Amino acid sequence: MRPLTPQRILATCLGLCGVLFVVAVISLRMGAYPISVRDIVSTLFNAAAGRRDEVPVEFWQVVFGLRLPRIALGILVGASLSTAGAGFQALLRNPLADPYVLGVSSGAALGAIVSLIVAPHTVGAIQIAAFIGAASTIAAVYFLGRRGGQLDSPTLLLAGIVAASFLSAIIMFLLTMVTGSELRSIAFWLMGDLTAPPPTTNVVGWLGFLFFVFIVAAGAMYTTSSDLNLILTGEQEAKHLGVNVNRVKFVVYIAASVLTGLAVSVSGAIGYVGLLVPHVMRMLFGTDYRMLIPTAAIGGAIAIVLADTLARTVVAPTELPVGAMTALAGAPVFIYLMRRRMR
Amino acid sequence: MWRDASLYSRGFFIGRELTRAARIFVLISFALGVCAASHAETRPSEGSPRPAGGPYKGADAGSSQAPAYKRGMKFVTDETGRRMAIPFSVQHIVTLAPDLTETVYALGLEDKLAGDTSFCDMPPAAKLKPHVGSPQTPNLEAIVAMHPDLVLATTSINRAETADALLRLGIPVYTSDPHTVRGMLESIARMADLMGANERGTALVAQLQARLDAVHARIAELPLMHVLFVVWEDPLITIGQNTFIADALRWAGAESVIVANQNWPQVSMEEIVRLQPEYILFTENHAEANDDSELNRLRTQPAWKALKAIQMGRVVRVDDEITKPSPGLVGAIEQIAHELHREAFSSAARENIFEREAGLKMEVFANIRQKECDFCGL
Numbered sequence: 017m018r019p020l021t022p023q024r025i026l027a028t029c030l031g032l033c034g035v036l037f038v039v040a041v042i043s044l045r046m047g048a049y050p051i052s053v054r055d056i057v058s059t060l061f062n063a064a065a066g067r068r069d070e071v072p073v074e075f076w077q078v079v080f081g082l083r084l085p086r087i088a089l090g091i092l093v094g095a096s097l098s099t100a101g102a103g104f105q106a107l108l109r110n111p112l113a114d115p116y117v118l119g120v121s122s123g124a125a126l127g128a129i130v131s132l133i134v135a136p137h138t139v140g141a142i143q144i145a146a147f148i149g150a151a152s153t154i155a156a157v158y159f160l161g162r163r164g165g166q167l168d169s170p171t172l173l174l175a176g177i178v179a180a181s182f183l184s185a186i187i188m189f190l191l192t193m194v195t196g197s198e199l200r201s202i203a204f205w206l207m208g209d210l211t212a213p214p215p216t217t218n219v220v221g222w223l224g225f226l227f228f229v230f231i232v233a234a235g236a237m238y239t240t241s242s243d244l245n246l247i248l249t250g251e252q253e254a255k256h257l258g259v260n261v262n263r264v265k266f267v268v269y270i271a272a273s274v275l276t277g278l279a280v281s282v283s284g285a286i287g288y289v290g291l292l293v294p295h296v297m298r299m300l301f302g303t304d305y306r307m308l309i310p311t312a313a314i315g316g317a318i319a320i321v322l323a324d325t326l327a328r329t330v331v332a333p334t335e336l337p338v339g340a341m342t343a344l345a346g347a348p349v350f351i352y353l354m355r356r357r358m359r
Numbered sequence: 360m361w362r363d364a365s366l367y368s369r370g371f372f373i374g375r376e377l378t379r380a381a382r383i384f385v386l387i388s389f390a391l392g393v394c395a396a397s398h399a400e401t402r403p404s405e406g407s408p409r410p411a412g413g414p415y416k417g418a419d420a421g422s423s424q425a426p427a428y429k430r431g432m433k434f435v436t437d438e439t440g441r442r443m444a445i446p447f448s449v450q451h452i453v454t455l456a457p458d459l460t461e462t463v464y465a466l467g468l469e470d471k472l473a474g475d476t477s478f479c480d481m482p483p484a485a486k487l488k489p490h491v492g493s494p495q496t497p498n499l500e501a502i503v504a505m506h507p508d509l510v511l512a513t514t515s516i517n518r519a520e521t522a523d524a525l526l527r528l529g530i531p532v533y534t535s536d537p538h539t540v541r542g543m544l545e546s547i548a549r550m551a552d553l554m555g556a557n558e559r560g561t562a563l564v565a566q567l568q569a570r571l572d573a574v575h576a577r578i579a580e581l582p583l584m585h586v587l588f589v590v591w592e593d594p595l596i597t598i599g600q601n602t603f604i605a606d607a608l609r610w611a612g613a614e615s616v617i618v619a620n621q622n623w624p625q626v627s628m629e630e631i632v633r634l635q636p637e638y639i640l641f642t643e644n645h646a647e648a649n650d651d652s653e654l655n656r657l658r659t660q661p662a663w664k665a666l667k668a669i670q671m672g673r674v675v676r677v678d679d680e681i682t683k684p685s686p687g688l689v690g691a692i693e694q695i696a697h698e699l700h701r702e703a704f705s706s707a708a709r710e711n712i713f714e715r716e717a718g719l720k721m722e723v724f725a726n727i728r729q730k731e732c733d734f735c736g737l
Binding site for chain 2: 047048049073074077078081082083192193200201204209211217219328333334335336337
């Protein structure tokens with residue numbers, strides 16, 4: 017095996033960023049309103065030269081009001097879910113772990129539904145309540161998942177599964193109290209939806225804030241990556257090699273939870289990305305976490321942008337929820353890769 | 360594959376290096392994040408960022424920087440409390456629900472209708488308009504491409520997110536929120552006013568109100584019929600008391616046997632057998648081709664055949680219009696009233712009411728025609 021050098025990590029990430037850029041440009045072109053690459057370039061040129069009046073209003077609305085924010089949100093959500101998935105998989109030493117198995121998405125969904133019952137017409141209430149729901153579920157599962165003061169992986173996984181089914185039962189009960197128009201918002205949110213507008217008119221500031229949170233959480237997780245490699249060989253071995261296992265687990269747990277809360281609060285429950293993308297990246301680039309965390313982040317971004325582009329074009333002018341698209345495309349890809357690997 | 364982490368001594372060293380690099384990266388990104396946030400805060404004050412003339416920043420209509428709407432715009436608060444600027448002369452309308460499309464046609468404004476949804480089938484001509492997708496998942500880009508100066512939405516089928524997203528783009532979205540028949544009429548009048556068809560709106564509402572009053576005059580003294588309105592048969596879903604369908608039933612001299620705060624409650628068949636409704640109401644698209652086959656089918660169903668209404672053949676297929684808060688709703692109310700209170704509309708009385716209705720319609724149309732002539736200067 018070739019040694020893993022920073023140069024190699026950097027080169028791989030740059031390559032993947034190139035793929036992401038191409039996918040983003042394709043996504044920017046596709047849609048009900050026809051746009052060519054030349055249009056985009058000339059618009060950017062006009063905008064840079066301060067001649068916005070020469071750009072048609074609809075063009076401006078579609079590119080800067082709809083598509084770019086949506087692509088940015090897709091990159092953020094995909095990167096967050098996928099990084100969180102990689103983190104949870106290492107933490108629990110279980111290849112099936114992802115944000116949804118741990119009950120985090122159910123907690124977020126419960127928060128969203130409570131907000132729709134309490135304050136139905138407040139913009140942004142869903143996101144905030146979903147984040148609170150995700151965070152409190154994470155805290156509850158964390159405390160339930162400890163045994164003898166230590167974070168015990170099987171107990172944590174069981175606690176997550178129990179929490180998920182308990183919260184789902186509460187959701188079913190609450191749904192009987194919700195009237196028609198709120199129910200529609202919840203249904204779309206539960207399927208995963210990138211179309212919801214941000215809670216503020218300052219879209220650039222909002223996205224900047226979200227990216228800032230992402231980079232802090234993903235960066236924190238990255239600082240533990242070489243320790244995670246050792247923990248994966250066995251916790252006792254890692255301890256003997258001088259790794260502070262509890263500290264690493266705590267950092268990864270908090271970082272992965274923040275990333276999940278972030279993604280779920282802006283886009284609802286998008287499945288499969290957190291589970292699938294880290295595995296694909298392991299198959300492609302190896303299991304070293306110093307390589308896996310950045311590649312999973314970029315790979316997740318590519319996956320969501322691609323899925324969302326398909327979701328908005330395959331049955332145009334109607335749009336599919338992006339969560340339906342990831343499940344539809346994700347399951348067969350996963351089975352194919354798994355079978356090929358087993359041979 | 361799962362546990363083959365292979366790097367120890369050398370990997371450790373590189374790992375430490377990378378850890379340091381990651382910390383620096385975090386610091387830089389923090390700085391960038393702060394920059395982005397502060398830049399974004401200053402941005403709205405950088406002069407007028409949008410081409411003049413377009414209703415660009417409708418969402419912030421209340422703010423002081425309003426040079427774009429000095430001319431040709433009016434401020435409106437819709438039925439959900441959203442504020443927006445709408446041009447005095449609306450030219451391109453997009454409707455996001457079948458009932459709104461019907462209203463636009465009833466007001467004779469179909470020439471200004473730039474697009475509707477793939478659900479819009481009444482009147483049939485509405486099917487030929489360009490579609491923007493389904494009411495719940497319309498394609499925002501398709502709407503923008505039609506450059507509408509007014510989008511009509513309703514809380515009864517659209518999602519709040521759609522209206523919010525369009526308002527963010529500066530496209531005014533008027534969302535109607537009718538819960539009663541009277542609320543529906545008021546909503547029609549308001550939308551007509553927005554679309555510059557004030558006169559026609561008033562005439563249409565007056566005509567619809569007169570038809571409702573005519574029905575009311577017939578059945579006001581009669582006791583309400585207790586009915587079961589079937590939204591879905593299996594599982595059995597009916598209407599709640601706060602829906603406009605429940606209100607429409609009251610106008611038609613009927614009352615749902617189920618009292619529920621939910622809009623579309625699922626109820627048990629046992630409860631229905633206990634309550635024994637006097638009539639069972641189905642909508643047309645749900646029911647079988649004709650009354651008899653529907654009735655025969657229900658007579659074979661174990662729980663349904665225990666209902667006296669089924670045994671006595673008291674099943675009514677209601678016009679689909681009952682499900683939409685649109686002008687056609689009044690026709691459905693008339694139909695239900697006639698079916699449930701036949702004695703009040705007995706032959707002599709019936710002729711009379713039809714005559715009156717016909718006369719009224721003629722009068723209204725003459726009125727509209729007169730007004731149109733006033734406009735074109737004849």
